[in-house]
Amino acid sequence: MATELMMPKLGIKMTEGTIIEWKKKEGESVEKGESICVIKAKKIAFEVEAPNSGILAKIVAKEGDTVPVGGPLAFILQPGEELASIPKPRIQKREAKRRRGSERPYVVKCCSECAKE
Amino acid sequence: MARVGKVLAFNKWMETILTESKAARKARGCRVFNLGIIDFAEASQLQSELIEQRLAGKIPDVILLLQHPPVITIGAFGGEQNIIVPRDVLEKEGISVTHTDRGGDVTYHGPGQLVGYLILDLKARGRDVHQYVHDLEEVVISTLGDYSISAHRDPDYPGVWVGQEKICALGIRVVHWVTKHGFALNVNNDLKPFSYINPCGITDRGTTSMQKVLGQEPKIGGVTNSIMRHFSVVFDTNVHEAMVL
Numbered sequence: 001m002a003t004e005l006m007m008p009k010l011g012i013k014m015t016e017g018t019i020i021e022w023k024k025k026e027g028e029s030v031e032k033g034e035s036i037c038v039i040k041a042k043k044i045a046f047e048v049e050a051p052n053s054g055i056l057a058k059i060v061a062k063e064g065d066t067v068p069v070g071g072p073l074a075f076i077l078q079p080g081e082e083l084a085s086i087p088k089p090r091i092q093k094r095e096a097k098r099r100r101g102s103e104r105p106y107v108v109k110c111c112s113e114c115a116k117e
Numbered sequence: 118m119a120r121v122g123k124v125l126a127f128n129k130w131m132e133t134i135l136t137e138s139k140a141a142r143k144a145r146g147c148r149v150f151n152l153g154i155i156d157f158a159e160a161s162q163l164q165s166e167l168i169e170q171r172l173a174g175k176i177p178d179v180i181l182l183l184q185h186p187p188v189i190t191i192g193a194f195g196g197e198q199n200i201i202v203p204r205d206v207l208e209k210e211g212i213s214v215t216h217t218d219r220g221g222d223v224t225y226h227g228p229g230q231l232v233g234y235l236i237l238d239l240k241a242r243g244r245d246v247h248q249y250v251h252d253l254e255e256v257v258i259s260t261l262g263d264y265s266i267s268a269h270r271d272p273d274y275p276g277v278w279v280g281q282e283k284i285c286a287l288g289i290r291v292v293h294w295v296t297k298h299g300f301a302l303n304v305n306n307d308l309k310p311f312s313y314i315n316p317c318g319i320t321d322r323g324t325t326s327m328q329k330v331l332g333q334e335p336k337i338g339g340v341t342n343s344i345m346r347h348f349s350v351v352f353d354t355n356v357h358e359a360m361v362l
Binding site for chain 1: 182190193194218219220221244245246247248251275276287289290291292293328
C-alpha cells in the first residue's frame with residue numbers, strides 16, 4: 001500500500017508548517033522511523049520520520065513550501081507499486097468532513113425537551 | 118586540559134547513569150550539568166551523544182547549562198547574509214562562525230550568556246512542541262521575575278523580551294520527539310557582538326542583558342539556580358544537579 005507522508009501536527013496551536021530540507025531524494029529507499037525531511041514550525045526545526053519503509057516515490061511539497069497540517073508532503077511506495085496507483089490524498093475528504101462538522105451548531109442536551117429547542 | 122577534564126567527568130557520569138536502577142533514575146528526575154565555559158563544537162558533540170542515549174531510553178531527561186567562547190552560529194533557517202560585518206572584523210575580535218542544525222537564524226554566544234541545552238523526551242510530555250516553547254519561555258520569564266525584571270513573550274517573535282529588546286533567544290530542534298538545543302539568556306555578556314549580526318534575522322529590534330536592565334552585574338550562579346528551580350515547577354519534575362565544574 002502506498003503511504004502518504006503528511007504535515008504532522010506538532011502541537012494544538014499548529015496550523016501549518018514549512019519544508020526546510022529533504023534529507024532523502026525521490027527514488028531513494030527509506031526505513032520506517034528514519035528522518036526524511038525537516039520542517040519549520042515557529043522557531044522549531046522538526047525532523048519528520050518515515051511512517052513506513054519503502055521508496056520515496058514522489059515529493060509533492062518542495063523545500064520552502066508551506067503546507068497545512070495534514071496536507072500531503074510525499075508518497076512512499078512499496079516495491080512493485082507505481083505512482084499511478086497512488087490514491088487521491090485522503091486529507092481532502094477528512095478536511096471537508098471536519099469543516100462540515102464544525103458548521104453544525106452546538107446543542108447542549110439535558111433532556112429531550114431542551115434538545116428540540 | 119580543563120576541557121578534556123570536563124568531557125572525562127561527563128563520560129564518567131554517563132557510565133554511572135547507565136547502570137543506575139530504574140527507581141533511582143525516576144526519583145532523581147531531570148539531570149542538570151553545569152559545564153562552565155565549553156566550546157560550541159564540543160557541546161554539540163555532547164548533545165548528539167545524549168540524544169542517542171535518550172532515544173534508546175538509557176538516560177533520563179538532561180539539561181546542560183554552560184557558556185560558550187565567542188561564537189556566531191547560523192541556524193537551520195538562517196543565512197550568512199545576516200552577518201553584517203566582514204569576516205576579518207570577527208576574526209580580529211576572536212569570534213568564530215559556525216553552522217548548526219537548531220531552528221532559527223543567526224545568533225551570538227559568548228561568556229556571560231547562560232546557555233541551556235535541553236534533551237527532553239516530549240513523548241512523555243504530550244507531544245506538543247509549541248507547549249514546550251511556551252514552557253521554556255515561562256521558565257526564563259519567571260527567572261527574570263526573581264530579579265524584578267519584567268519580561269514577556271512576543272506573538273511575532275519567539276524568545277523572551279524586555280520592552281522591545283530581546284534578552285533570551287530560543288533555538289530548538291526536535292529529533293524523534295527528543296529536544297535538542299534550547300535557550301541563550303544574556304546575563305552579563307558583552308552585547309556589542311550582536312551589532313555584527315541581524316539577530317534571528319530581525320533588523321528592527323535590539324538586544325539587552327540582565328546586567329544592562331539591572332544596572333549591576335548579577336551572578337551567573339544565582340541565575341543558574343533560579344532557572345533550575347523554575348524548570349522544576351514549570352515542567353513538574355525533580356531536578357538533580359549531576360555535576361558541577
